[in-house]
Amino acid sequence: xxxxxxxxxxxxxxxxxxxxxxxxxxxxxxxxxxxxxxxxxxxxxxxxxxxxxxxxxxxxxxxxxxxxxxxxxxxxxxxxxxxxxxxxxxxxxxxxxxxxxxxxxxxxxxxxxxxxxxxxxxxxxxxxxxxxxxxxxxxxxxxxxxxxxxxxxxxxxxxxxxxxxxxxxxxxxxxxxxxxxxxxxxxxxxxxxxxxxxxxx
Amino acid sequence: xxxxxxxxxxxxxxxxxxxxxxxxxxxxxxxxxxxxxxxxxxxxxxxxxxxxxxxxxxxxxxxxxxxxxxxxxxxxxxxxxxxxxxxxxxxxxxxxxxxxxxxxxxxxxxxxxxxxxxxxxxxxxxxxxxxxxxxxxxxxxxxxxxxxxxxxxxxxxxxxxxxxxxxxxxxxxxxxxxxxxxxxxxxxxxxxxxxxxxxxxxxxxxxxxxxxxxxxxxxxxxxxxxxxxxxxxxxxxxxxxxxxxxxxxxxxxxxxxxxxxxxxxxxxxxxxxxxxxxxxxxxxxxxxxxxxxxxxxxxxxxxxxxxxxxxxxxxxxxxxxxxxxxxxxxxxxxxxxxxxxxxxxxxxxxxxxxxxxxxxxxx
Numbered sequence: 001x002x003x004x005x006x007x008x009x010x011x012x013x014x015x016x017x018x019x020x021x022x023x024x025x026x027x028x029x030x031x032x033x034x035x036x037x038x039x040x041x042x043x044x045x046x047x048x049x050x051x052x053x054x055x056x057x058x059x060x061x062x063x064x065x066x067x068x069x070x071x072x073x074x075x076x077x078x079x080x081x082x083x084x085x086x087x088x089x090x091x092x093x094x095x096x097x098x099x100x101x102x103x104x105x106x107x108x109x110x111x112x113x114x115x116x117x118x119x120x121x122x123x124x125x126x127x128x129x130x131x132x133x134x135x136x137x138x139x140x141x142x143x144x145x146x147x148x149x150x151x152x153x154x155x156x157x158x159x160x161x162x163x164x165x166x167x168x169x170x171x172x173x174x175x176x177x178x179x180x181x182x183x184x185x186x187x188x189x190x191x192x193x194x195x196x197x198x199x200x201x
Numbered sequence: 202x203x204x205x206x207x208x209x210x211x212x213x214x215x216x217x218x219x220x221x222x223x224x225x226x227x228x229x230x231x232x233x234x235x236x237x238x239x240x241x242x243x244x245x246x247x248x249x250x251x252x253x254x255x256x257x258x259x260x261x262x263x264x265x266x267x268x269x270x271x272x273x274x275x276x277x278x279x280x281x282x283x284x285x286x287x288x289x290x291x292x293x294x295x296x297x298x299x300x301x302x303x304x305x306x307x308x309x310x311x312x313x314x315x316x317x318x319x320x321x322x323x324x325x326x327x328x329x330x331x332x333x334x335x336x337x338x339x340x341x342x343x344x345x346x347x348x349x350x351x352x353x354x355x356x357x358x359x360x361x362x363x364x365x366x367x368x369x370x371x372x373x374x375x376x377x378x379x380x381x382x383x384x385x386x387x388x389x390x391x392x393x394x395x396x397x398x399x400x401x402x403x404x405x406x407x408x409x410x411x412x413x414x415x416x417x418x419x420x421x422x423x424x425x426x427x428x429x430x431x432x433x434x435x436x437x438x439x440x441x442x443x444x445x446x447x448x449x450x451x452x453x454x455x456x457x458x459x460x461x462x463x464x465x466x467x468x469x470x471x472x473x474x475x476x477x478x479x480x481x482x483x484x485x486x487x488x489x490x491x492x493x494x495x496x497x498x499x500x501x502x503x504x505x506x507x508x509x510x511x512x513x514x515x516x517x518x519x520x521x522x523x524x525x526x527x528x529x530x531x532x533x534x535x536x537x538x539x540x541x542x543x544x545x546x547x548x549x550x551x552x553x554x555x556x557x558x559x560x561x562x563x564x
Contacts, residue, residue: 033304056339056343057343059343060339064342064343064347064349065346065379068353068372068375069372069376071350075368131336132339177532177535
Protein backbone atom coordinates (compact mmCIF):
# COMPACT_ATOMS: atom_id res chain seq x y z
CA UNK A 1 0.00 0.00 0.00
CA UNK A 2 1.29 3.41 -0.94
CA UNK A 3 1.90 6.05 1.73
CA UNK A 4 -0.68 8.26 -0.01
CA UNK A 5 -3.35 5.60 0.45
CA UNK A 6 -2.52 5.26 4.13
CA UNK A 7 -2.75 9.03 4.54
CA UNK A 8 -6.09 9.04 2.72
CA UNK A 9 -7.57 6.39 5.03
CA UNK A 10 -6.29 8.16 8.14
CA UNK A 11 -7.82 11.48 7.08
CA UNK A 12 -11.04 9.83 5.91
CA UNK A 13 -11.46 7.82 9.11
CA UNK A 14 -10.91 10.84 11.37
CA UNK A 15 -13.24 12.90 9.20
CA UNK A 16 -16.05 10.34 9.33
CA UNK A 17 -15.65 9.96 13.09
CA UNK A 18 -15.74 13.74 13.53
CA UNK A 19 -18.77 14.09 11.27
CA UNK A 20 -20.56 11.40 13.25
CA UNK A 21 -19.76 13.16 16.50
CA UNK A 22 -21.12 16.43 15.09
CA UNK A 23 -24.62 14.95 15.11
CA UNK A 24 -24.25 12.73 18.19
CA UNK A 25 -22.40 15.06 20.58
CA UNK A 26 -24.68 16.23 23.39
CA UNK A 27 -23.01 19.58 23.82
CA UNK A 28 -23.44 21.98 20.84
CA UNK A 29 -19.98 23.50 21.45
CA UNK A 30 -18.38 20.06 21.20
CA UNK A 31 -20.38 19.46 18.02
CA UNK A 32 -19.03 22.67 16.47
CA UNK A 33 -15.47 21.73 17.41
CA UNK A 34 -15.93 18.30 15.82
CA UNK A 35 -17.16 20.06 12.70
CA UNK A 36 -13.91 22.09 12.72
CA UNK A 37 -11.99 18.82 12.91
CA UNK A 38 -14.02 17.44 9.98
CA UNK A 39 -13.22 20.53 7.89
CA UNK A 40 -9.56 20.21 8.78
CA UNK A 41 -9.45 16.61 7.57
CA UNK A 42 -11.35 17.51 4.41
CA UNK A 43 -8.56 20.02 3.75
CA UNK A 44 -6.05 17.23 4.25
CA UNK A 45 -7.90 15.03 1.75
CA UNK A 46 -7.83 17.80 -0.83
CA UNK A 47 -4.09 18.16 -0.28
CA UNK A 48 -3.63 14.52 -1.25
CA UNK A 49 -5.47 15.37 -4.48
CA UNK A 50 -2.78 18.02 -5.20
CA UNK A 51 -5.36 20.79 -4.79
CA UNK A 52 -3.30 22.77 -2.31
CA UNK A 53 -4.98 26.11 -3.05
CA UNK A 54 -8.46 24.75 -2.38
CA UNK A 55 -7.28 22.88 0.70
CA UNK A 56 -5.67 25.93 2.28
CA UNK A 57 -8.58 28.15 1.24
CA UNK A 58 -10.98 25.70 2.92
CA UNK A 59 -9.02 25.89 6.17
CA UNK A 60 -8.64 29.66 5.94
CA UNK A 61 -12.26 30.46 5.13
CA UNK A 62 -14.20 27.79 6.98
CA UNK A 63 -11.96 26.93 9.92
CA UNK A 64 -10.37 30.36 10.30
CA UNK A 65 -13.40 32.58 9.85
CA UNK A 66 -16.79 30.91 9.43
CA UNK A 67 -16.47 28.38 12.23
CA UNK A 68 -15.05 31.00 14.59
CA UNK A 69 -18.22 33.04 14.17
CA UNK A 70 -20.30 29.87 14.42
CA UNK A 71 -18.60 28.99 17.70
CA UNK A 72 -19.15 32.57 18.81
CA UNK A 73 -22.90 32.19 18.35
CA UNK A 74 -23.16 28.68 19.78
CA UNK A 75 -21.22 29.65 22.90
CA UNK A 76 -23.81 32.33 23.62
CA UNK A 77 -26.64 29.78 23.54
CA UNK A 78 -28.37 28.89 26.76
CA UNK A 79 -27.81 25.16 26.52
CA UNK A 80 -30.62 23.11 28.00
CA UNK A 81 -30.13 19.52 26.82
CA UNK A 82 -33.48 18.29 28.10
CA UNK A 83 -35.31 20.92 26.06
CA UNK A 84 -33.14 20.25 23.03
CA UNK A 85 -34.17 16.61 23.06
CA UNK A 86 -37.86 17.45 23.22
CA UNK A 87 -39.72 16.63 20.05
CA UNK A 88 -36.93 14.41 18.78
CA UNK A 89 -39.28 11.55 17.92
CA UNK A 90 -41.99 13.72 16.39
CA UNK A 91 -39.46 15.24 13.99
CA UNK A 92 -37.93 11.84 13.24
CA UNK A 93 -40.05 10.86 10.17
CA UNK A 94 -39.29 14.14 8.37
CA UNK A 95 -35.58 13.87 9.19
CA UNK A 96 -35.41 10.27 7.98
CA UNK A 97 -37.19 11.17 4.73
CA UNK A 98 -34.79 14.05 4.07
CA UNK A 99 -31.77 11.90 4.95
CA UNK A 100 -32.81 9.07 2.64
CA UNK A 101 -33.51 11.58 -0.13
CA UNK A 102 -30.06 13.15 0.17
CA UNK A 103 -28.30 9.79 0.35
CA UNK A 104 -30.23 8.68 -2.74
CA UNK A 105 -29.23 11.80 -4.66
CA UNK A 106 -25.59 11.34 -3.77
CA UNK A 107 -25.72 7.70 -4.80
CA UNK A 108 -27.26 8.70 -8.15
CA UNK A 109 -24.45 11.18 -8.85
CA UNK A 110 -21.60 8.99 -7.66
CA UNK A 111 -22.69 5.66 -9.16
CA UNK A 112 -23.48 6.77 -12.70
CA UNK A 113 -20.86 7.38 -15.32
CA UNK A 114 -22.62 10.48 -16.59
CA UNK A 115 -20.56 12.91 -14.48
CA UNK A 116 -17.33 11.07 -15.19
CA UNK A 117 -16.69 10.46 -11.52
CA UNK A 118 -15.93 6.77 -12.02
CA UNK A 119 -13.20 7.46 -14.55
CA UNK A 120 -11.35 10.25 -12.82
CA UNK A 121 -8.07 10.97 -14.58
CA UNK A 122 -5.05 10.57 -12.31
CA UNK A 123 -2.77 13.26 -13.62
CA UNK A 124 0.62 13.67 -12.02
CA UNK A 125 1.60 17.30 -12.37
CA UNK A 126 5.21 18.47 -12.72
CA UNK A 127 6.88 19.78 -9.56
CA UNK A 128 6.84 23.43 -10.63
CA UNK A 129 3.11 23.34 -11.46
CA UNK A 130 1.38 26.10 -9.54
CA UNK A 131 -2.17 25.21 -8.64
CA UNK A 132 -2.92 28.77 -7.54
CA UNK A 133 -1.69 30.33 -10.76
CA UNK A 134 -3.69 27.94 -12.95
CA UNK A 135 -6.84 28.49 -10.91
CA UNK A 136 -6.39 32.27 -11.11
CA UNK A 137 -5.83 32.14 -14.85
CA UNK A 138 -9.00 30.11 -15.39
CA UNK A 139 -11.09 32.28 -13.09
CA UNK A 140 -10.05 35.49 -14.81
CA UNK A 141 -10.19 34.26 -18.41
CA UNK A 142 -12.57 31.41 -19.21
CA UNK A 143 -14.84 31.87 -16.18
CA UNK A 144 -14.56 35.60 -15.66
CA UNK A 145 -18.29 36.37 -16.05
CA UNK A 146 -19.57 33.61 -13.76
CA UNK A 147 -16.87 34.57 -11.27
CA UNK A 148 -17.76 38.26 -11.26
CA UNK A 149 -21.45 37.40 -11.14
CA UNK A 150 -20.93 35.20 -8.11
CA UNK A 151 -19.02 37.97 -6.35
CA UNK A 152 -21.79 40.48 -7.08
CA UNK A 153 -24.39 38.06 -5.70
CA UNK A 154 -22.31 37.61 -2.55
CA UNK A 155 -21.97 41.38 -2.19
CA UNK A 156 -25.72 41.80 -2.53
CA UNK A 157 -26.23 39.10 0.10
CA UNK A 158 -23.84 40.86 2.50
CA UNK A 159 -25.54 44.21 2.07
CA UNK A 160 -28.99 42.62 2.33
CA UNK A 161 -28.01 40.91 5.58
CA UNK A 162 -26.76 44.19 7.01
CA UNK A 163 -29.82 46.15 5.88
CA UNK A 164 -32.29 43.53 7.16
CA UNK A 165 -30.79 43.45 10.63
CA UNK A 166 -29.92 47.13 10.90
CA UNK A 167 -32.02 49.04 13.37
CA UNK A 168 -31.08 52.48 14.48
CA UNK A 169 -31.82 52.90 18.13
CA UNK A 170 -32.58 56.43 19.20
CA UNK A 171 -31.99 55.87 22.90
CA UNK A 172 -28.31 54.94 22.57
CA UNK A 173 -25.71 57.61 23.06
CA UNK A 174 -23.66 57.70 19.92
CA UNK A 175 -20.18 59.18 19.70
CA UNK A 176 -18.96 60.59 16.43
CA UNK A 177 -15.16 60.17 16.35
CA UNK A 178 -14.71 62.98 13.81
CA UNK A 179 -16.59 65.37 16.06
CA UNK A 180 -14.56 64.18 19.05
CA UNK A 181 -11.29 64.89 17.29
CA UNK A 182 -12.47 68.29 16.05
CA UNK A 183 -13.06 69.51 19.61
CA UNK A 184 -10.89 72.44 20.74
CA UNK A 185 -9.96 73.18 24.29
CA UNK A 186 -11.83 76.48 24.13
CA UNK A 187 -15.09 74.52 23.62
CA UNK A 188 -14.62 72.61 26.82
CA UNK A 189 -13.10 74.90 29.39
CA UNK A 190 -13.12 78.61 29.97
CA UNK A 191 -10.12 79.99 31.77
CA UNK A 192 -11.21 82.73 34.12
CA UNK A 193 -8.57 85.19 35.20
CA UNK A 194 -9.16 86.31 38.74
CA UNK A 195 -7.20 87.30 41.74
CA UNK A 196 -6.11 84.44 43.99
CA UNK A 197 -7.40 86.17 47.11
CA UNK A 198 -10.30 88.32 47.92
CA UNK A 199 -9.53 91.98 48.15
CA UNK A 200 -9.62 93.04 51.80
CA UNK A 201 -12.66 95.22 52.29
CA UNK B 202 24.68 22.24 4.66
CA UNK B 203 23.19 18.77 4.88
CA UNK B 204 26.41 17.18 3.64
CA UNK B 205 28.60 19.03 6.14
CA UNK B 206 26.40 17.89 9.01
CA UNK B 207 26.68 14.34 7.69
CA UNK B 208 30.44 14.73 7.46
CA UNK B 209 30.51 15.81 11.10
CA UNK B 210 28.59 12.70 12.13
CA UNK B 211 30.94 10.57 10.02
CA UNK B 212 33.95 12.15 11.71
CA UNK B 213 32.39 11.66 15.15
CA UNK B 214 31.54 7.96 14.69
CA UNK B 215 34.81 7.27 12.95
CA UNK B 216 36.55 8.18 16.22
CA UNK B 217 35.13 4.88 17.45
CA UNK B 218 35.41 3.20 14.06
CA UNK B 219 31.66 2.58 14.03
CA UNK B 220 30.52 4.79 11.12
CA UNK B 221 29.76 2.02 8.64
CA UNK B 222 27.77 0.07 11.19
CA UNK B 223 25.81 3.14 12.35
CA UNK B 224 25.10 4.30 8.81
CA UNK B 225 23.82 0.90 7.72
CA UNK B 226 20.73 1.12 9.94
CA UNK B 227 20.60 4.90 10.21
CA UNK B 228 20.38 5.71 6.49
CA UNK B 229 16.61 5.25 6.00
CA UNK B 230 15.95 7.41 9.06
CA UNK B 231 18.26 10.22 8.00
CA UNK B 232 15.71 12.43 6.12
CA UNK B 233 13.45 12.43 9.18
CA UNK B 234 16.35 13.14 11.53
CA UNK B 235 17.54 15.96 9.28
CA UNK B 236 14.11 17.64 9.39
CA UNK B 237 14.00 17.25 13.17
CA UNK B 238 17.46 18.84 13.43
CA UNK B 239 16.22 21.78 11.38
CA UNK B 240 13.10 22.13 13.53
CA UNK B 241 15.23 22.17 16.69
CA UNK B 242 17.55 24.75 15.16
CA UNK B 243 14.53 27.00 14.51
CA UNK B 244 12.60 26.38 17.73
CA UNK B 245 15.35 26.66 20.35
CA UNK B 246 16.35 30.21 19.35
CA UNK B 247 12.64 31.06 19.05
CA UNK B 248 11.88 29.97 22.62
CA UNK B 249 15.02 31.67 23.92
CA UNK B 250 13.93 34.77 22.00
CA UNK B 251 10.50 34.58 23.65
CA UNK B 252 12.11 34.34 27.10
CA UNK B 253 14.37 37.31 26.54
CA UNK B 254 11.68 39.31 24.76
CA UNK B 255 9.73 39.35 28.03
CA UNK B 256 12.88 40.53 29.82
CA UNK B 257 13.60 43.16 27.19
CA UNK B 258 10.00 44.37 27.35
CA UNK B 259 10.20 44.90 31.09
CA UNK B 260 13.52 46.69 30.74
CA UNK B 261 12.39 48.95 27.88
CA UNK B 262 9.11 49.90 29.53
CA UNK B 263 11.03 50.48 32.75
CA UNK B 264 13.44 52.86 31.06
CA UNK B 265 10.63 54.66 29.27
CA UNK B 266 8.91 55.21 32.59
CA UNK B 267 12.18 56.24 34.30
CA UNK B 268 12.42 53.02 36.32
CA UNK B 269 15.22 50.45 36.34
CA UNK B 270 13.24 47.31 35.54
CA UNK B 271 14.28 43.80 36.66
CA UNK B 272 17.88 43.91 37.95
CA UNK B 273 18.06 41.47 40.89
CA UNK B 274 18.60 38.04 39.34
CA UNK B 275 21.92 37.52 37.58
CA UNK B 276 23.99 40.24 35.97
CA UNK B 277 21.72 43.20 35.08
CA UNK B 278 18.79 40.89 35.78
CA UNK B 279 19.67 38.67 32.84
CA UNK B 280 18.60 35.48 34.63
CA UNK B 281 15.10 36.84 35.28
CA UNK B 282 13.30 35.01 32.42
CA UNK B 283 14.89 31.70 33.41
CA UNK B 284 13.77 32.14 37.01
CA UNK B 285 10.28 33.13 35.84
CA UNK B 286 10.13 29.97 33.74
CA UNK B 287 11.18 27.76 36.66
CA UNK B 288 8.59 29.42 38.88
CA UNK B 289 5.80 28.82 36.37
CA UNK B 290 6.95 25.25 35.89
CA UNK B 291 6.73 24.49 39.61
CA UNK B 292 3.29 26.05 40.14
CA UNK B 293 0.27 23.85 40.52
CA UNK B 294 -2.03 23.61 37.51
CA UNK B 295 -5.58 24.11 38.72
CA UNK B 296 -8.71 22.77 37.05
CA UNK B 297 -11.83 24.78 37.98
CA UNK B 298 -14.69 22.65 39.32
CA UNK B 299 -17.23 23.06 36.54
CA UNK B 300 -14.74 23.49 33.70
CA UNK B 301 -14.70 21.22 30.68
CA UNK B 302 -11.59 19.15 31.50
CA UNK B 303 -10.68 18.11 27.93
CA UNK B 304 -11.12 21.48 26.29
CA UNK B 305 -9.60 23.31 29.24
CA UNK B 306 -6.25 21.65 28.65
CA UNK B 307 -6.61 21.48 24.88
CA UNK B 308 -6.86 25.28 24.66
CA UNK B 309 -3.26 26.19 25.64
CA UNK B 310 -1.96 23.62 23.17
CA UNK B 311 -4.22 25.03 20.44
CA UNK B 312 -2.88 28.51 21.16
CA UNK B 313 0.74 27.36 21.09
CA UNK B 314 0.70 24.98 18.11
CA UNK B 315 -0.11 27.49 15.31
CA UNK B 316 2.33 30.04 16.76
CA UNK B 317 5.10 27.47 16.35
CA UNK B 318 3.91 25.71 13.17
CA UNK B 319 3.97 28.88 11.08
CA UNK B 320 7.74 29.14 11.45
CA UNK B 321 8.08 26.22 9.02
CA UNK B 322 7.56 28.52 6.01
CA UNK B 323 9.59 31.53 7.17
CA UNK B 324 12.70 31.95 5.00
CA UNK B 325 15.62 33.06 7.18
CA UNK B 326 18.09 33.47 4.34
CA UNK B 327 18.08 32.68 0.62
CA UNK B 328 16.93 29.05 0.48
CA UNK B 329 16.84 28.87 4.28
CA UNK B 330 13.25 27.84 4.99
CA UNK B 331 12.16 24.54 6.49
CA UNK B 332 9.47 24.21 3.81
CA UNK B 333 9.68 26.40 0.72
CA UNK B 334 5.94 26.21 -0.01
CA UNK B 335 4.60 27.57 -3.25
CA UNK B 336 1.47 28.80 -1.49
CA UNK B 337 3.45 29.98 1.54
CA UNK B 338 1.40 33.13 2.14
CA UNK B 339 -1.84 31.16 2.09
CA UNK B 340 -0.43 28.56 4.49
CA UNK B 341 0.62 31.38 6.76
CA UNK B 342 -2.80 33.05 6.72
CA UNK B 343 -4.53 29.72 7.27
CA UNK B 344 -2.39 28.63 10.20
CA UNK B 345 -2.31 32.00 11.96
CA UNK B 346 -6.10 32.16 11.72
CA UNK B 347 -6.24 28.96 13.82
CA UNK B 348 -4.64 30.70 16.81
CA UNK B 349 -7.96 32.24 17.79
CA UNK B 350 -9.36 28.80 18.71
CA UNK B 351 -7.00 28.58 21.69
CA UNK B 352 -8.43 31.80 23.08
CA UNK B 353 -12.08 30.99 22.35
CA UNK B 354 -11.94 27.45 23.71
CA UNK B 355 -10.07 28.64 26.80
CA UNK B 356 -12.75 31.26 27.38
CA UNK B 357 -15.62 28.81 27.06
CA UNK B 358 -14.07 25.81 28.79
CA UNK B 359 -13.16 27.80 31.91
CA UNK B 360 -16.89 28.19 32.64
CA UNK B 361 -16.33 31.61 34.09
CA UNK B 362 -17.58 35.07 33.17
CA UNK B 363 -14.46 37.08 32.46
CA UNK B 364 -12.87 34.40 30.27
CA UNK B 365 -16.06 34.17 28.22
CA UNK B 366 -16.08 37.94 27.71
CA UNK B 367 -12.42 37.80 26.69
CA UNK B 368 -13.13 35.00 24.23
CA UNK B 369 -16.01 36.95 22.66
CA UNK B 370 -13.86 40.04 22.25
CA UNK B 371 -10.99 38.05 20.84
CA UNK B 372 -13.16 36.23 18.29
CA UNK B 373 -14.59 39.49 16.95
CA UNK B 374 -11.27 41.33 16.98
CA UNK B 375 -9.17 38.65 15.33
CA UNK B 376 -11.67 37.94 12.56
CA UNK B 377 -11.96 41.68 11.85
CA UNK B 378 -8.25 42.38 11.64
CA UNK B 379 -7.56 39.29 9.56
CA UNK B 380 -9.63 40.94 6.82
CA UNK B 381 -7.48 44.07 6.70
CA UNK B 382 -4.28 42.01 7.03
CA UNK B 383 -5.30 39.84 4.09
CA UNK B 384 -6.26 42.85 1.97
CA UNK B 385 -2.95 44.59 2.76
CA UNK B 386 -1.16 41.44 1.63
CA UNK B 387 -3.07 41.48 -1.67
CA UNK B 388 -1.07 44.59 -2.66
CA UNK B 389 2.19 42.85 -1.76
CA UNK B 390 1.17 39.83 -3.82
CA UNK B 391 0.30 42.07 -6.77
CA UNK B 392 3.72 43.72 -6.93
CA UNK B 393 5.69 40.54 -6.24
CA UNK B 394 3.54 38.28 -8.42
CA UNK B 395 3.99 35.26 -6.17
CA UNK B 396 2.63 33.50 -3.09
CA UNK B 397 6.04 32.13 -2.19
CA UNK B 398 7.70 33.98 0.69
CA UNK B 399 11.21 33.63 -0.75
CA UNK B 400 10.04 34.95 -4.11
CA UNK B 401 8.36 37.90 -2.38
CA UNK B 402 11.69 38.83 -0.78
CA UNK B 403 13.63 38.34 -4.01
CA UNK B 404 11.16 40.52 -5.93
CA UNK B 405 11.85 43.35 -3.47
CA UNK B 406 15.51 43.22 -4.51
CA UNK B 407 14.60 44.16 -8.08
CA UNK B 408 13.28 47.36 -9.57
CA UNK B 409 14.38 50.88 -10.36
CA UNK B 410 15.92 51.73 -6.98
CA UNK B 411 17.51 48.33 -6.31
CA UNK B 412 19.32 48.50 -9.63
CA UNK B 413 20.73 51.88 -8.53
CA UNK B 414 22.19 50.22 -5.40
CA UNK B 415 19.60 51.71 -3.02
CA UNK B 416 17.80 48.49 -2.11
CA UNK B 417 15.95 49.88 0.90
CA UNK B 418 13.99 52.28 -1.32
CA UNK B 419 12.71 49.43 -3.46
CA UNK B 420 11.40 47.38 -0.52
CA UNK B 421 7.63 47.34 -0.28
CA UNK B 422 7.41 49.72 2.68
CA UNK B 423 7.89 52.81 0.52
CA UNK B 424 5.70 52.15 -2.55
CA UNK B 425 3.06 50.50 -0.34
CA UNK B 426 3.42 52.81 2.65
CA UNK B 427 -0.29 52.84 3.65
CA UNK B 428 -0.37 49.04 3.46
CA UNK B 429 2.78 48.82 5.57
CA UNK B 430 1.04 50.87 8.23
CA UNK B 431 -2.18 48.85 7.98
CA UNK B 432 -0.30 45.55 8.22
CA UNK B 433 1.81 46.65 11.16
CA UNK B 434 -1.16 47.94 13.15
CA UNK B 435 -3.29 44.92 12.25
CA UNK B 436 -0.39 42.74 13.37
CA UNK B 437 -0.41 44.44 16.76
CA UNK B 438 -4.18 43.93 16.97
CA UNK B 439 -3.94 40.32 15.81
CA UNK B 440 -1.48 39.45 18.59
CA UNK B 441 -3.72 41.16 21.18
CA UNK B 442 -0.96 43.53 22.20
CA UNK B 443 -1.39 46.98 23.71
CA UNK B 444 -3.08 49.27 22.67
CA UNK B 445 -5.42 46.57 21.30
CA UNK B 446 -5.29 44.28 24.34
CA UNK B 447 -8.97 44.46 25.29
CA UNK B 448 -9.01 40.64 25.19
CA UNK B 449 -6.97 40.54 28.37
CA UNK B 450 -7.37 44.11 29.57
CA UNK B 451 -6.60 43.79 33.26
CA UNK B 452 -8.56 46.87 34.27
CA UNK B 453 -11.72 45.60 32.57
CA UNK B 454 -11.82 41.80 32.57
CA UNK B 455 -8.79 40.85 34.76
CA UNK B 456 -6.87 38.68 32.29
CA UNK B 457 -9.59 37.63 29.84
CA UNK B 458 -9.31 34.03 28.70
CA UNK B 459 -6.33 33.35 31.02
CA UNK B 460 -8.09 34.10 34.32
CA UNK B 461 -8.58 30.48 35.34
CA UNK B 462 -5.21 29.20 34.17
CA UNK B 463 -2.16 28.74 36.35
CA UNK B 464 1.35 27.37 36.08
CA UNK B 465 2.44 25.90 32.78
CA UNK B 466 -1.04 26.14 31.24
CA UNK B 467 -0.83 29.91 31.69
CA UNK B 468 2.77 29.91 30.50
CA UNK B 469 1.67 28.27 27.23
CA UNK B 470 -0.61 31.22 26.46
CA UNK B 471 2.16 33.57 27.41
CA UNK B 472 4.67 31.79 25.17
CA UNK B 473 2.18 31.77 22.30
CA UNK B 474 1.60 35.51 22.60
CA UNK B 475 5.28 36.36 22.50
CA UNK B 476 6.02 33.80 19.77
CA UNK B 477 3.27 35.48 17.75
CA UNK B 478 4.86 38.86 18.35
CA UNK B 479 8.17 37.62 17.01
CA UNK B 480 6.30 36.04 14.11
CA UNK B 481 4.54 39.27 13.17
CA UNK B 482 7.85 41.12 13.32
CA UNK B 483 9.35 38.51 10.98
CA UNK B 484 6.37 38.80 8.63
CA UNK B 485 6.52 42.59 8.49
CA UNK B 486 10.24 42.29 7.74
CA UNK B 487 9.58 39.76 4.98
CA UNK B 488 6.61 41.45 3.33
CA UNK B 489 7.63 45.10 3.63
CA UNK B 490 11.25 45.42 4.71
CA UNK B 491 12.96 43.06 2.29
CA UNK B 492 13.65 40.11 4.62
CA UNK B 493 17.26 39.02 4.35
CA UNK B 494 18.14 41.70 1.75
CA UNK B 495 20.70 44.35 2.68
CA UNK B 496 19.65 48.01 2.43
CA UNK B 497 22.56 49.01 0.19
CA UNK B 498 23.93 47.12 -2.76
CA UNK B 499 27.48 47.22 -1.35
CA UNK B 500 26.67 45.03 1.70
CA UNK B 501 26.10 41.26 1.44
CA UNK B 502 22.62 39.87 2.12
CA UNK B 503 22.11 37.54 5.03
CA UNK B 504 20.17 36.40 8.06
CA UNK B 505 21.62 39.20 10.20
CA UNK B 506 19.64 41.79 8.24
CA UNK B 507 16.41 39.85 8.86
CA UNK B 508 17.17 39.61 12.59
CA UNK B 509 18.01 43.31 12.74
CA UNK B 510 14.73 44.26 11.10
CA UNK B 511 12.82 41.94 13.45
CA UNK B 512 14.46 43.56 16.48
CA UNK B 513 13.46 46.97 15.14
CA UNK B 514 9.80 45.95 14.72
CA UNK B 515 9.76 44.27 18.14
CA UNK B 516 11.06 47.49 19.67
CA UNK B 517 8.14 49.32 18.01
CA UNK B 518 5.76 46.80 19.61
CA UNK B 519 7.18 47.50 23.07
CA UNK B 520 7.30 51.23 22.43
CA UNK B 521 3.60 51.21 21.50
CA UNK B 522 2.78 49.41 24.72
CA UNK B 523 4.63 51.97 26.80
CA UNK B 524 3.10 54.90 24.93
CA UNK B 525 -0.55 54.42 24.02
CA UNK B 526 -3.59 54.02 26.26
CA UNK B 527 -5.87 51.09 25.51
CA UNK B 528 -8.43 51.51 22.74
CA UNK B 529 -12.08 51.27 23.61
CA UNK B 530 -13.75 48.20 22.11
CA UNK B 531 -15.99 50.07 19.63
CA UNK B 532 -12.99 52.16 18.55
CA UNK B 533 -11.12 48.96 17.68
CA UNK B 534 -14.00 47.71 15.56
CA UNK B 535 -14.36 51.11 13.87
CA UNK B 536 -10.65 51.29 13.04
CA UNK B 537 -10.66 47.80 11.55
CA UNK B 538 -13.81 47.92 9.48
CA UNK B 539 -14.36 51.60 8.68
CA UNK B 540 -10.78 52.81 8.25
CA UNK B 541 -8.45 49.96 7.33
CA UNK B 542 -10.70 47.92 5.04
CA UNK B 543 -11.74 50.90 2.85
CA UNK B 544 -8.13 52.10 2.77
CA UNK B 545 -6.97 48.69 1.52
CA UNK B 546 -9.79 48.48 -1.01
CA UNK B 547 -8.76 51.89 -2.32
CA UNK B 548 -5.07 51.07 -2.48
CA UNK B 549 -5.52 47.84 -4.44
CA UNK B 550 -6.78 49.62 -7.63
CA UNK B 551 -4.17 52.36 -7.09
CA UNK B 552 -1.38 49.77 -7.15
CA UNK B 553 -3.01 48.02 -10.11
CA UNK B 554 -3.14 51.22 -12.16
CA UNK B 555 0.40 52.14 -11.06
CA UNK B 556 1.71 48.78 -12.26
CA UNK B 557 0.08 49.21 -15.66
CA UNK B 558 1.25 52.81 -16.06
CA UNK B 559 4.65 53.85 -17.50
CA UNK B 560 5.74 54.87 -13.96
CA UNK B 561 5.98 51.21 -12.91
CA UNK B 562 9.03 50.93 -10.61
CA UNK B 563 8.90 47.17 -10.10
CA UNK B 564 10.37 46.11 -13.44
